[in-house]
Amino acid sequence: MKTVSQPIRKLDAMQLVTGQPVFLDDIAPKDCLVVKLLRSPHANALVESIQTETAKKVPGIVAIYTFEDVDQAGPRFTCAGQTFPEPSPQDRLVLDRHVRFVGDVVAIVAGETEAAVDKALKLIKVNYQVLEAVLDFHTAKDNPVLVHPEDNWEALCPVGADNKRNLCACGDDRYGDVEGVLSACDIVLERTYHTKACQQAMMETFRTYCTIDTYGRLHIISSTQIVFHCRRIVAKALGIPKSMVRVTKPRIGGGFGAKQTVVSELYPAFVTWKTKRPSKLIFSREESQIASSPRHEMEITVRLGATKEGIVKAIDLYTLSNTGAYGEHGPTTVGLSGHKSIPLYGKAEAFRFHYDVVYTNEMSAGAYRGYGATQGLFAVESTVNELADLLHMDPFAIRKKNIPHEGDQMPAYYGETLNSSTLEACLDKVKEMSGWDEKFPVKDMGNGKVRALGMGMAMQGSGISGVDVGSASLKLNDEGFYTLRIAAADMGTGCDTTLAQVACEVLDCPMDQIVVLGADTDASPYDSGSYASSTAYVTGKATEQCALALREKICALGAQKLGVSAEDVTFDGKAVSCGDQSISLADIATASMCGNNIALEATYSHSSPVSPPPFMVGAAEVEVDLQTGECTLIHYSAAVDCGTPLNPNLARVQAEGGLLQGIGMALFENITYTPQGRMMENSLMQYKIPSRLDSGRIDVAIVPSFEPTGPFGAKSIGEVVINTPLPAIADAVYHATGLRFRTLPITPEDIVLGRLNTKENAH
């Protein structure tokens, strides 16, 4: 292939590395009103009264909005960027009298300067009726304190939601006789694991600016992964027709799912719609940490039954998920904790996956790379590591006995058949890369430090089957260059480039012959957006089909100009030919602009009935200082099956970046709350994302398979990459210390205290 699978430089790379002004706050008009938000200091409270008159007198203040400016009995909405009708309950208002977590919005302040807005924020007087808060997610379900007592709360989908029970969702999925199979197993393990509401912590915080366009419509320019969902959600929130809203995105400074939720858009949209003046809202890092859309905190209990030979016969998995104050992505993230962990054990005869997703008075959760699979895989893979240990089996060997193979039907994965997999080869590859046979399990370094290994496997999906829609539009322009219009969101992932690679492969042209216009609701064909590992697989297929359709039109016009039948011509990317007659692409383009009735433009939408899983295997080598508890990652080896990598460079960097986020979750990144519900890790000072001194060496191998339903054999890569470090590092720490950590992150304090406790118990 000429462009697909080639390590092509990203189309925007040189603009980015030379620091050109392409991000939101670089391009927002300089006379924008500055918008900031007054946030609740209480975890659960009613605003009894709010006094804004003094604040409004600050010179430069243009508007202050409170719950009194929003119909409290009006329809609620969700900020989750999901296909309508959203599974997430409709539980929000732009400004709500009832504030539900520390950081919930109490007032919107807009002014001509930041100084004026900062001053006004301090002068707003709020009287709160402070209510008892639900701050322990174990006690949330059926708690007498309701996070959403209101009657205009609404669930559009049957996800088991009930606001009078603090339930955002619940469910029970069974296959076979779990209890029967478990009772016949040689060994049954029951273990509980806990992961926190970790932050995506993309370098560019949430931000949006808004203007009124030529036609009096609201134009939202936002750092978002979901322009079309954003248009629908903001229109509903403001109670205006969708035709009056346009959403576009500039370059995005990282997303990782955070920007799959409407986090910053509502407030400047509200201000600009009311005042008809441009406005912008730039979240501070503190706001991004305390009031955004992080991972769902989950506690997962696994009951796993196996034979003494290590064959997993049944898995019973219960997930308790904390959606926080609002239900964004609550009913859907939880699904992945079971549906993208259990299927790795293909010999299981029965499974049960049941769950409760509860409301609490903590920050609302959202979508973060891995989307529930990360949490589920930590639990299941860790349980299997414990099983291997109990059976004195090698962790790789036990996986090999259990994994599904090409052609297998996967009952725990919606009954889909596995069309493509190199999972077994990935296992072999990582075993070799990590030096497993020489190093496993542990080596005393002779200086108070030990080095140890651990591993884990992972899967994910490629888009949401039967739901996600990917689209592409292509047209031919003067001199024969193409324009590709998409609404998939390049957030650094490089999808503008990889999709262009797909189009160029089909159109037989070099990359400099195509320009990409990404994500404008007025101009792009409908696309669900970039999330759920859908872009390469779903939008990629749409792009391939779209390019094929455009080829046909080019041939039709070329044939017409040659005076021959369209069936008799060929197109090699440069010219349409029939025998020794030919017309160049440039001449066809010119001909299309004079006396022509054939539009050289095509649009194609694609939705897939299946969601082929990419696979990954990872092994961690850690060094633990037994005196201080310091745990250092020395080496991470990983192999990934993403089908055909559309761009091996970008696939590799996706893998390396995702692995380091997983490493962060395992060792550093923690979210904790004070007893009053204030989040402690509210800056990058407290919330430690890995620096380049923390990452050790990361080696990634790509082991391609060929997915017949994907574009040129591609599956997804974006999310699967974050999953393996959690179980792998936890198991490595076990081999180093003899301590099983089932709550992440594993900190030096945990290790030292764990060792002290073990010693005390021994005495």
Add this chain to the structure above:
Amino acid sequence: MNLSLTLNGKLIQDDIPADMVLLDFVRRHGCYSAKRGCETANCGLCTVFLDDVPVLSCSVLALRAAGRKVTTLEGLQEEAAEFGAFIADQGAEQCGFCNPGLMMNAIALFRENPDPTEDEIKAYLAGNLCRCSGYEGQLRGIQAYLAWKKENRP
């Protein structure tokens, strides 16, 4: 307050509030490469040169730069393009938001130490956070650039 300084070789005079930080000052004068990624001097995105020494411009009062020379990536376009091409060839720029700060600090490293070891690279750039790349691709790009430089050194 009145401030005059040299920004990317050009003399600038401006009347600014006393509490304005250098980051906001350079952005106010069209140098948008410098970014704010945190409020706690943790991320390195706002790195600029003050008299050729890299500083976190979010933590330097603009008035501290009075009469001095300030350089942002806008003033180092040739070096940025030359070195940045090696990052781009790895696909390690990713979202690009942290790139200008990394470029500035890396250029400072190359000027100070033209032949750094891997450990020296990691230590010098430790304050430049990146959430996309996992740092490995950046390291490959830096090492490829240094090797190319070495080969082409007069």
